Amino acid sequence: MHYYDKEPTFKELRVRKIRTIIRGIPLTLVLAPGVFSSEHVDEGTRLLAENMVIMSDWDILDMGCGYGVLGIVAAKLAPKGRVVMVDINKLAVKLAMMNTRINGVSNAEVRWGDLYNAVVGERFNTVISNPPITAGLELNRRLIIGAREHLKPGGLLQIVVPKKLRSRFEEILFKNYDVVERVAKSGSHVVFIAKLMH
Template sequence: MADHYYTNQPSTAHDRKIWDAQLRGQKFRFISDAGVFAKGGVDYGSRVLIEAMDIPEAAQVLDVGCGYGPIGLTAARLAGRGHVTMIDVNQRAVELAKENAANNKVANVTIVESDLFAALGEQQFDVILTNPPIRAGKEVVHAIFEGAYDRLREGGALWVVIQKKQGAPSAKQKLESLFAQVEEVTKDKGYRVYRAVK
């Protein structure tokens, strides 16, 4: 059985792809690979989140489940005086994200292999971003929301993109059980972007 992207060490044979993308007016060249989410281009859900997310220039940002890096690296470009920490359980994704950061000359990032928040210690953030790994199951997605709440500063925001057919209504309910304020920021081709403020 083939690995899915929520795997620590994908055994899938390498199949590297390179493409150019423009995100929030910024030009990027990305490298991805088999065994990593959306290996052939920036997926639609990530694009919807990238277009919607509000990143203050000096923000401390966390990208949970960063994959090869499109969300976190765009956030780092927007937070020119801030810093972005990017985490993923998938070793191959982490190596690709590091390569993409270097190739795109994005220096204000730290990219770490981490099973959910395990490698972060007590670090706190102003903004947390996630296109959660739906195939890993609802428990993992809800654990991301819970861990994000614990690691946000007061007034900080979690930004989530999720497809309606993949559980957006139950995700919103979970967010509302944790956060003081939850709003649907964008609705686009079945994708919902939620902003949950602590």
Template sequence: MNLLPDNLDEDKLQWLEGLRQDLLIETSLRGQPLRFHTTWGLFSPKQIDEGSRLLLDHIEIASDQDSADLGCGYGPLGLTLARLAPQGHHCLLDKDFVAVEYSRKNARLNRLDNVEVLLSNGFDQLDGRRFGRIVSNLPAKTGKEQYYLYFYEALARLEPGGRFYVVTINGLREFIKRSFKEVFGNYSKLKQGRSYTVSLACKD
């Protein structure tokens, strides 16, 4: 169904139709060649954002560990972990159905069959499974109530000894430090870059 106005000239129509086409990112993440289809309206559609790259550089994961990517977008974090841990099972979660569609598409594009992508608000569509690693590129404009829901849910979903890695804008680093100590009882700052900070909490 064409929902565009009837009075647009041909050049404008062609331009708008071009915006409907997928964007393609071909890149290397943690030494792994990966391809991603993206679209306007998803976070960082033209390139892998600096925060995600910084986070991936500081995640430790064994080849058989399971992971969850909270707020996966089109999948750069979760799909990279799926490539790094081929014997693990990797769950990508997002509350945006477009993000879920593109993560599924990108899992197929990269021939990753150890991946499950779910439309989920936080972890609410998961069963009782637990993970060795949970990762998230946390949104900058979410209320503290939502952050706390994510953090307590992540604590419940981690295996004993599991790790929760997040990247945030630097302006949130003190809040992350306080809330991780409150929720998990521990906090580590792994890296503070020019714009982003990578933080870690562990489940005892």
């Protein structure tokens, strides 16, 4: 059983509202048990948010958006672009919708889906993700390989992974992308940017 397997009822929900600043952007975020990182912005998420490359007119996919922080930061950094946020956890989708509204984001859309089935035929300048490590390597492999079908030429997959799994993820990335760079690291996480040239 994973944290995203069961959708808690609203009765069970104990939401928490936090305020934080990421890349100089003040954010108010509603978090809740049953959705990844229910108390604060996860350290890996923050590392990716602080280091991801986002151009102001990009189309962005936040895969496994949780309560929505990465997609919301991306939407603020891309006022002339658009963001699609996807999660398999219905409560996460609800929170992400709530959080986009609270933070005045109008260029983002939240969808419920299993990996890329919510974005069939769509392509993006970048796919950003703090992937669901606890779901196992196979799902994460599908997330990484699947991104290729949804990137425009020159598009970037930007992901954060726990340091201890760095070499496993590096191997999958190098096998499936033309250029792979390690762009940031903290005590516990590493951020990779992988690029497709064609």
